[in-house]
Amino acid sequence: MTELTASTSVWLDFLKQQGAQFDADGIELQGFGPTAPAPESLESFMAPLTGLGIIGVTGDDAASFLHSQLTNDVERLDTSVARLAGYCSPKGRMLASFLMWRNPETIFLQLPRTLQPAIQKRLQMFVMRAKAKLSDQGASTAVIGLAGPAAKNSLAEWYPVLPAEPYAKIDNANGTLIRVADSSGSARYQWITSPELAIAAWPKLAQHLTPTSPQAWRLAEIRAGVPGITASTQEQFVPQMINFELIGGVNFKKGCYPGQEIVARSQYLGKLKRRAMLATVDSDAVAVGAEVFAAADPGQPCGMVVNAERAGEGRSLALVEMKLAAADGEVHLGAADGPALHFHDLPYELADPQ
Structure with missing residues (x-):
């Protein structure tokens, strides 16, 4: 400190x-x-x-x-x-x-x-x-x-x-x-x-x-689709997995930096299969770094909570990094039978890489 x-x-x-x-x-x-x-x-x-x-x-x-x-x-x-x-x-x-x-x-x-x-x-x-x-x-x-x-x-x-x-x-x-x-x-x-x-x-x-x-400010950040790395999520995400390049956090024309080759490869080779999604969770106790599970594939997590804050009425608002394919079905916090996630549109498009 x-x-x-x-x-x-x-x-x-x-x-x-x-x-x-x-x-x-x-x-x-x-x-x-x-x-x-x-x-x-x-x-x-x-x-x-x-x-x-x-x-x-x-x-x-x-x-x-x-x-x-x-x-x-x-x-x-x-x-x-x-x-x-x-x-x-x-x-x-x-x-x-x-x-x-x-x-x-x-x-x-x-x-x-x-x-x-x-x-x-x-x-x-x-x-x-x-x-x-x-x-x-x-x-x-x-x-x-x-x-x-x-x-x-x-x-x-x-x-x-x-x-x-x-x-x-x-x-x-x-x-x-x-x-x-x-x-x-x-x-x-x-x-x-x-x-x-x-x-x-x-x-x-x-x-x-x-x-x-600051909870109100962090809720507004989540609604804006702006992720923040915390101690619980360090070294968990390549920038594109949390939409960081979509909100202006990555310049692909600049020179080298640590991890640059991997970040560039993620951008240009194949279609991105993971993104950060905006979701309401049926729980007021959502831990950053907690895993989420798709009901269709309960044996392994399909994503992780990036940021979360209480949103009232026993619910939380969260940015959740996850497989895009899983968002089409039921997704739950902590286990396949845990609190449900309900997805919302982000204020920007989840564009595919060019």
Whole structure:
């Protein structure tokens, strides 16, 4: 676990004063008390994304170094956009998924805080003679996710002009604002700023948006079809198995990176037979990494839960990596007679490789 700075501690202490409850480590926000609206019921909300970490990479060779390690183009990453990117093992299996952006001095990689120390250490091992330095940038920042129809007006004081499309980015004296993938027809934004500014802005934001836990944000990510690698799913998936290339996370024209040959082979040789599907599960206790089974072939799993969150009424919403053929029949969680999965359309097409 990364160490927190004094300013971040002030941010967490402020959230506690607003009724926020945290996990045993005091980092991951669990909610705003028993009387707060259920996260799954909210249309417009703001969620402190305290469980996210940020790796900063600086130096003359920062871009070229990361370009040789990640699935997306870093050398041509503009300061006006953000991108998704993956970090793979030599076998092409994803170790981490990032939201990536930059300013003139630093390239930033956002990932779950629980994964950050090991991923940062692994990247550092491959710096060697490159002029690149990795540091923990998340320990001194506040990240707020804002979503829903009311999000636009809530940000007007700090960002009179908002990013016009998903993955567009604006920097100003108030920090960085990134529009991420829309969810349920509404724009979503990540505001990365100082804890001090986040504290000052909180009462004004709360006039428009309901404070809630990151669960609401993760539900919106699932509805948007954006997968995230966690500790339970590291080295389980080639990027295409979780639709990562369909949402802009893989550049097939860039140079080599760990696992690149396998990722390219998966793209161009034969038809992809596995994808991530959006599903409602008849259970409110769905573990990430849990296996799913097709009733027609109960002896072996047909897939795995990538991400899942409670969605109310005893159900969960999940992204499930699985055999495409199995989605035409009955699929169940944990065993062939476990809770049923009900599939829904994703907001993008599950296109075949060209």
